[in-house]
Amino acid sequence: MELFLHYLTMPYLLHGIVFSIEVTALGLAGGLILGLVLASMQLSKFGPLAAIARAYTIIFRGTPLILQLVFAYDALPHLGLKLSAIAAAGLALAANEAPFIAEILRAGVLGVERGQLLAGQALGMTPTVLLCRVIAPQAIRTMVPALGNEAVSALKNSSLASVIAVDELTLRSTQLASSTFDFFSIFFASGLMYLVLTAAIAIIQLIAEAALDLDRKFSERFAALLPWCAKRDAEGEAAAPTSTPASTASLASREAASEAASSAVERSNAGRASRQQDLAKQSASVTVTGLVKRYGKQTVLDGFDLTIREGEVVALLGPSGSGKSTLLRCINHLEGWDKGEVRVGGRRLGVRVDGRPMTQGDIANERASVGVGMVFQHFNLFSHLTACENIAGPLRWVHGVPAAEAERRARELLERVGLAHRADALPRHLSGGQQQRVAIARAIAPNPRVLLLDEPTSALDPELVGEVLEVIRRLAIEERLTMIISTHQLRFADQVADRVVFMSGGVVVEDGPAHDVLTHPSHPLTARFLNVMGADSRFEMAT
Amino acid sequence: MQTNFVVSSGGSPRDGLLRHSREFIVGAACVVALFMTGHAQAATTAAPAECKALQTKYPQFKGKTLVNAINPHTPGYEALDPNDPSKYVGFDIDLGESIADCLGFTMTYKSVTFPALLTTLQSGQADIVISDIYATEERAKAADFITYSKVFDGVLVAKGNPKKITGINPSLCDATAAENTGYVEVPLIQNLAAACQSAKKPVAQIQLYDNNANAIQAILAGRADTYINDVNTVDAAVKAYPDKLDKASAVTLPYSVGIAVPKQKHDLRDAVMAALGAIQKAGIQQNLLKKWSLPAENLESPKLIVSN
Numbered sequence: 001m002e003l004f005l006h007y008l009t010m011p012y013l014l015h016g017i018v019f020s021i022e023v024t025a026l027g028l029a030g031g032l033i034l035g036l037v038l039a040s041m042q043l044s045k046f047g048p049l050a051a052i053a054r055a056y057t058i059i060f061r062g063t064p065l066i067l068q069l070v071f072a073y074d075a076l077p078h079l080g081l082k083l084s085a086i087a088a089a090g091l092a093l094a095a096n097e098a099p100f101i102a103e104i105l106r107a108g109v110l111g112v113e114r115g116q117l118l119a120g121q122a123l124g125m126t127p128t129v130l131l132c133r134v135i136a137p138q139a140i141r142t143m144v145p146a147l148g149n150e151a152v153s154a155l156k157n158s159s160l161a162s163v164i165a166v167d168e169l170t171l172r173s174t175q176l177a178s179s180t181f182d183f184f185s186i187f188f189a190s191g192l193m194y195l196v197l198t199a200a201i202a203i204i205q206l207i208a209e210a211a212l213d214l215d216r217k218f219s220e221r222f223a224a225l226l227p228w229c230a231k232r233d234a235e236g237e238a239a240a241p242t243s244t245p246a247s248t249a250s251l252a253s254r255e256a257a258s259e260a261a262s263s264a265v266e267r268s269n270a271g272r273a274s275r276q277q278d279l280a281k282q283s284a285s286v287t288v289t290g291l292v293k294r295y296g297k298q299t300v301l302d303g304f305d306l307t308i309r310e311g312e313v314v315a316l317l318g319p320s321g322s323g324k325s326t327l328l329r330c331i332n333h334l335e336g337w338d339k340g341e342v343r344v345g346g347r348r349l350g351v352r353v354d355g356r357p358m359t360q361g362d363i364a365n366e367r368a369s370v371g372v373g374m375v376f377q378h379f380n381l382f383s384h385l386t387a388c389e390n391i392a393g394p395l396r397w398v399h400g401v402p403a404a405e406a407e408r409r410a411r412e413l414l415e416r417v418g419l420a421h422r423a424d425a426l427p428r429h430l431s432g433g434q435q436q437r438v439a440i441a442r443a444i445a446p447n448p449r450v451l452l453l454d455e456p457t458s459a460l461d462p463e464l465v466g467e468v469l470e471v472i473r474r475l476a477i478e479e480r481l482t483m484i485i486s487t488h489q490l491r492f493a494d495q496v497a498d499r500v501v502f503m504s505g506g507v508v509v510e511d512g513p514a515h516d517v518l519t520h521p522s523h524p525l526t527a528r529f530l531n532v533m534g535a536d537s538r539f540e541m542a543t
Numbered sequence: 544m545q546t547n548f549v550v551s552s553g554g555s556p557r558d559g560l561l562r563h564s565r566e567f568i569v570g571a572a573c574v575v576a577l578f579m580t581g582h583a584q585a586a587t588t589a590a591p592a593e594c595k596a597l598q599t600k601y602p603q604f605k606g607k608t609l610v611n612a613i614n615p616h617t618p619g620y621e622a623l624d625p626n627d628p629s630k631y632v633g634f635d636i637d638l639g640e641s642i643a644d645c646l647g648f649t650m651t652y653k654s655v656t657f658p659a660l661l662t663t664l665q666s667g668q669a670d671i672v673i674s675d676i677y678a679t680e681e682r683a684k685a686a687d688f689i690t691y692s693k694v695f696d697g698v699l700v701a702k703g704n705p706k707k708i709t710g711i712n713p714s715l716c717d718a719t720a721a722e723n724t725g726y727v728e729v730p731l732i733q734n735l736a737a738a739c740q741s742a743k744k745p746v747a748q749i750q751l752y753d754n755n756a757n758a759i760q761a762i763l764a765g766r767a768d769t770y771i772n773d774v775n776t777v778d779a780a781v782k783a784y785p786d787k788l789d790k791a792s793a794v795t796l797p798y799s800v801g802i803a804v805p806k807q808k809h810d811l812r813d814a815v816m817a818a819l820g821a822i823q824k825a826g827i828q829q830n831l832l833k834k835w836s837l838p839a840e841n842l843e844s845p846k847l848i849v850s851n
Contacts, residue, residue: 012628074659074666082667085653165612165653165663172628175615175654178756179622181783 003182007189013176016169017193023089023158023166028151030094035101042106057099066160068092073164089161097154104146108139119380122332123394123442124368126361133397138384141212148205152198159194169193214384214426272498276513279498282310284343285450285482286331291340293326293506300326302506303340308450308484313476315493315514316486318503319529324486327503328452331484332372333363344370345449368398373443377455379435381427387414387438388423391445399446413441417471433464437471444475451475453485457492465489472496490533494518502526593821594645601814605647611639612669614657616754619775619835620675634835638691639673641827642802645818656753658725661685664805671804671815675773677727678801683850688801689816690848691828692841696728697777698791699762699770706768710794711735716744721758721767724751727798728771755780763787775837799843812847819845 162171678688
């Protein structure tokens with residue numbers, strides 16, 4: 001025991017820790033940089049880059065670190081690169097860590113929901129903004145435990161640097177054991193030193209995890225690590241549910257009120273006629289001409305034509321696979337197309353002034369400037385941002401709105417969709433209906449020329465459909481927003497849409513005033529579809 | 544010891560530790576001298592007169608810092624100083640410092656595994672190897688050797704020599720020997736296979752480790768029956784574990800211990816050889832053998848072992 005303590009406090013061994021940490025730090029920092037490069041090569045759309053990265057990964061993940069160390073130390077000098085022992089060890093460790101870190105990074109990036117990326121694109125984010133604001137914050141959070149693991153393993157691996165004369169803890173321990181014969185006391189002492197170092201990494205990891213935990217308020221995240229604060233935190237959680245019923249109640253009453261109002265804003269027959277006349281005078285907002293879109297051999301849109309006027313609300317109906325979603329995604333240029341053209345506000349999409357094809361960045365900027373908002377079936381809110389930030393963030397990042405102004409606008413919109421009281425909630429703490437209302441607020445925040453809604457209520461529980469439809473109804477009737485809605489809600493289409501477009505097989509089968517098409521379909525396909533969907537009690541009520 | 548050489552050579556101040564030591568020594572030379580008295584240092588401090596001529600003949604080494612690759616796991620030859628682990632001590636270390644002193648350069652050390660000694664030299668990560676390495680024809684393909692000592696091996700066994708091992712001979716059949724990777728004893732033991740088979744005995748097994756301490760631990764843990772290595776290493780092990788280990792016998796191997804230098808550096812080879820000759824002539828090597836309690840008959844006049 002006395003010998004153990006003697007070696008535990010021996011400056012010679014303690015100083016060896018400094019070299020161990022140096023090699024580890026070099027290895028981790030280099031591995032992170034190289035790993036970032038490897039991960040982006042593997043994620044890139046350019047095949048040869050991905051192949052090179054893959055080959056590197058196979059070689060450096062598949063050979064022992066000790067060989068790589070000896071190579072960096074003894075072979076590189078023959079190639080004219082003579083590194084110091086520590087640099088060679090750092091290089092070998094970095095080269096070895098890189099493929100592991102690259103895989104962690106890749107998993108983190110791929111782990112971000114694809115829907116959120118689509119939503120980001122639809123909001124006009126360039127790839128860089130998307131990476132910095134949507135992908136990175138979420139990926140980093142999921143990567144912390146794996147990176148902590150990697151740091152511990154790098155520290156332990158640094159002991160292998162002893163084979164290339166790095167004067168680190170393990171080399172010092174073995175030499176000392178040889179000269180003193182106090183084999184076990186020395187190795188127990190150095191073992192404990194490694195344990196203290198790895199424990200320190202574990203603590204850093206815990207702090208990082210707590211700091212990045214979205215469910216805690218930022219000020220509480222560090223405090224929560226301290227036991228006396230954690231206790232108070234738990235008490236707070238227990239008390240929290242009591243406030244929920246109150247807010248639910250207020251929401252319920254608000255919804256009841258809006259339900260009553262909705263009957264007042266429904267379109268009457270007389271109103272419909274005059275509105276049709278008004279719309280006919282408006283200029284075209286969206287024009288789709290001869291649009292052809294194929295996925296491989298399958299033709300999804302087959303020479304599709306459609307014109308939508310300013311302020312018009314069009315319901316796209318049609319069986320699954322009829323091309324509704326694809327059409328909407330083409331209008332927002334989330335998809336390219338094979339033939340035909342799409343014009344929004346008179347501007348032809350996808351073509352630069354100089355006629356050259358657009359880059360992803362060009363397309364993003366085009367989306368932002370043309371003004372096409374999109375609401376998705378699965379909401380696709382950015383899950384790391386509060387309701388308010390989901391709206392304010394894109395305003396700042398894409399449209400350069402000052403922070404205070406963006407927040408004011410976000411809160412105003414949340415108020416309009418009846419969610420002012422949930423402004424600071426994370427998406428995962430909102431119901432589906434609430435999430436979709438936030439998503440609608442986010443889509444209309446930049447005042448788009450046209451709003452596309454892709455089956456906005458299909459993913460909702462039946463009791464939540466009403467609140468979302470109500471919000472859309474208000475946009476249509478009170479704000480006269482141009483909208484294209486793909487939906488299966490026939491009653492809703494009747495109430496809100498000026499026109500119904502029935503699609504099948506990638507072409508327009510029937511197109512006419514909403515009430516006429518829904519009540520007196522002229523095409524047999526439309527009639528059959530309405531018949532099947534008519535089993536839906538909502539439409540029964542409408543007719 | 545190292546500090547003494549610095550004083551007498553007035554060497555390069557590059558090494559912070561040595562420089563610090565020198566400042567200390569300038570102020571407290573008497574105290575240090577007291578510490579040194581037990582170590583017969585007097586002879587090494589006075590460089591032979593021939594050395595001045597050698598420094599004139601080989602000015603390219605004067606004031607330089609050379610890296611000596613060592614496998615410091617052999618107490619008595621090269622190991623950490625247990626009282627001050629920032630220093631290496633032993634016969635080889637002192638001999639190397641004497642040569643450095645004679646030619647006017649400073650020696651720094653790089654600790655590597657035994658099999659990495661010559662690869663480290665070849666890759667240019669070290670300039671010289673003085674680490675109790677036997678100069679065999681095989682190794683001479685990797686580096687040029689200047690010999691300085693004869694080889695006497697001892698047979699380290701568990702207390703009482705339960706397997707009755709008497710050397711590298713058929714008494715080893717049926718036994719397990721611990722050895723260091725790259726040691727010359729390894730092929731010698733492997734070559735016993737034929738003799739063991741004709742005697743209808745199992746072939747001797749070899750466990751390979753990467754330093755003395757591990758090989759000694761293998762015997763202590765009952766994993767191996769013997770460890771055959773330099774006799775003084777064996778003696779040191781027996782001294783450290785008198786209740787558990789024994790020396791069975793001495794074996795004479797047909798090798799010499801040599802200083803390795805890179806093959807293409809003939810000027811260094813010639814300078815080291817000349818310096819070693821001067822050191823032996825001045826009786827310094829004899830004093831060092833005495834200082835480290837090594838037998839005087841170990842001494843061997845320098846000869847070259849090279850391979851083309």
